[in-house]
Amino acid sequence: MRISERSKKAPASPIRKLVPFAEEAVKKGKKIYYLNIGQPDIPTPSIYFQYEEKHRPQIVAYTHSAGLLPLREAFTKYYARFDIDVFPDEIIVTNGGSEAVLFAMTVVADPGDEILVLEPFYANYAGFAAQLGINLVPVRTRPEDGYQIPKMGDFLEKISHRTKAIIFSNPCNPTGAVYDEKQLEVIAEVALKRDLFVISDEVYREFTFDGFRAISMMSFSNISDKVIVVDSISKRYSACGARIGTFITKNKDIYQAAMKLAQARLCPAMTSQYGTIGLLTLDDLYYSQMRKEYEMRRDVVYEELQRIDGAVFKKPHGAFYISVKLPIDNSEDFVKFMLTEYEVEGKTTMVAPLSGFYVTPSTGMSEIRIAYVLEREQLRDAVAILTSGLKTYIERRNK
Numbered sequence: 565m566r567i568s569e570r571s572k573k574a575p576a577s578p579i580r581k582l583v584p585f586a587e588e589a590v591k592k593g594k595k596i597y598y599l600n601i602g603q604p605d606i607p608t609p610s611i612y613f614q615y616e617e618k619h620r621p622q623i624v625a626y627t628h629s630a631g632l633l634p635l636r637e638a639f640t641k642y643y644a645r646f647d648i649d650v651f652p653d654e655i656i657v658t659n660g661g662s663e664a665v666l667f668a669m670t671v672v673a674d675p676g677d678e679i680l681v682l683e684p685f686y687a688n689y690a691g692f693a694a695q696l697g698i699n700l701v702p703v704r705t706r707p708e709d710g711y712q713i714p715k716m717g718d719f720l721e722k723i724s725h726r727t728k729a730i731i732f733s734n735p736c737n738p739t740g741a742v743y744d745e746k747q748l749e750v751i752a753e754v755a756l757k758r759d760l761f762v763i764s765d766e767v768y769r770e771f772t773f774d775g776f777r778a779i780s781m782m783s784f785s786n787i788s789d790k791v792i793v794v795d796s797i798s799k800r801y802s803a804c805g806a807r808i809g810t811f812i813t814k815n816k817d818i819y820q821a822a823m824k825l826a827q828a829r830l831c832p833a834m835t836s837q838y839g840t841i842g843l844l845t846l847d848d849l850y851y852s853q854m855r856k857e858y859e860m861r862r863d864v865v866y867e868e869l870q871r872i873d874g875a876v877f878k879k880p881h882g883a884f885y886i887s888v889k890l891p892i893d894n895s896e897d898f899v900k901f902m903l904t905e906y907e908v909e910g911k912t913t914m915v916a917p918l919s920g921f922y923v924t925p926s927t928g929m930s931e932i933r934i935a936y937v938l939e940r941e942q943l944r945d946a947v948a949i950l951t952s953g954l955k956t957y958i959e960r961r962n963k
């Protein structure tokens with residue numbers, strides 16, 4: 565008996581793999597500030613539960629594989645607010661944005677094919693690529709310039725006859741970068757020039773600050789047949805466990821291919837779909853309050869991080885993450901140290917080491933990702949503990 569090479573090669577989630585150390589710390593009575601995972605602390609809006617209740621079925625049945633039509637119609641209206649012009653028959657409701665990523669990769673590439681990815685990237689892209697036998701080819705972004713999209717040449721030099729697509733998230737997890745039109749045009753032009761699909765992961769669409777705005781790849785009409793948008797309600801409505809996302813494309817062949825995958829997994833959860841119809845009735849006030857709250861949290865983290873000598877980072881303008889290069893050479897070791905050896909008054913802070921967000925070997929070893937998913941006072945304390953822990957870590961390792 566043997567297990568497959570594909571599953572052996574699949575990377576462990578860099579976010580979850582250090583959890584056993586955290587569990588051990590909790591057993592010993594430590595309080596941990598969890599800044600390692602993008603699980604917001606904000607309550608899911610009550611309208612979600614009201615709609616679930618209002619539409620409570622006698623039988624929790626299968627739905628249409630593309631999702632309930634009223635839900636897809638509600639999504640159409642929601643997208644129109646962002647000038648994203650899509651119809652219900654261009655949307656497949658998925659089990660979270662995760663399944664939309666899986667569908668997108670599956671329909672654009674075969675085993676052995678390549679997908680370019682802006683690096684560092686949302687770590688689960690690597691897990692899905694491994695599942696599918698697809699090779700992710702990195703196009704590097706760097707902390708020194710706030711992880712901006714590089715020049716066209718950086719993409720072109722990575723393209724081979726097996727390259728099928730480009731994938732990235734905007735606003736970006738893990739860097740918090742928000743790309744402007746000029747930068748996105750680079751991607752659109754590369755796609756056009758080399759006939760590639762663009763998988764645009766837009767799950768953090770509303771999380772933009774300082775007047776920045778997330779531009780959808782759907783708005784590049786010259787490549788509309790090449791674009792697949794991945795979306796999710798998880799972060800937007802603090803509804804990660806509802807498992808509702810969308811796969812959107814105007815390309816009929818791509819849609820039909822993805823529908824076969826959707827039919828094979830039957831449907832997304834029925835009651836979550838009803839709850840989501842409720843969420844999509846929320847007005848601008850909800851989004852502006854949420855944006856304000858995260859912007860204030862971002863400011864707290866940014867301010868506290870300034871106290872770290874030798875840290876390299878720029879103010880991120882979106883999502884709820886900030887990636888930082890620290891004056892250390894093994895951030896995973898540092899995260900373990902924070903969990904196993906360090907505490908202030910019984911408290912410590914957990915962050916994500918960034919190396920797992922790269923496919924380039926031995927890269928990101930000095931970087932960490934902080935998810936600012938706690939309220940401000942806790943965040944301030946958490947980052948202060950991280951800062952003092954870093955000092956101690958460096959002193960001990962230098963001994």
Ligand SMILES: Cc1ncc(COP(=O)(O)O)c(C=O)c1O
Pocket residue numbers: 602659660661662663686733737765767795796797798804808809
């Ligand atoms: C960039 C990005 N895409 C997709 C996902 C998947 O989210 P979900 O499957 O919960 O919708 C996440 C979750 O953290 C993410 O950060």
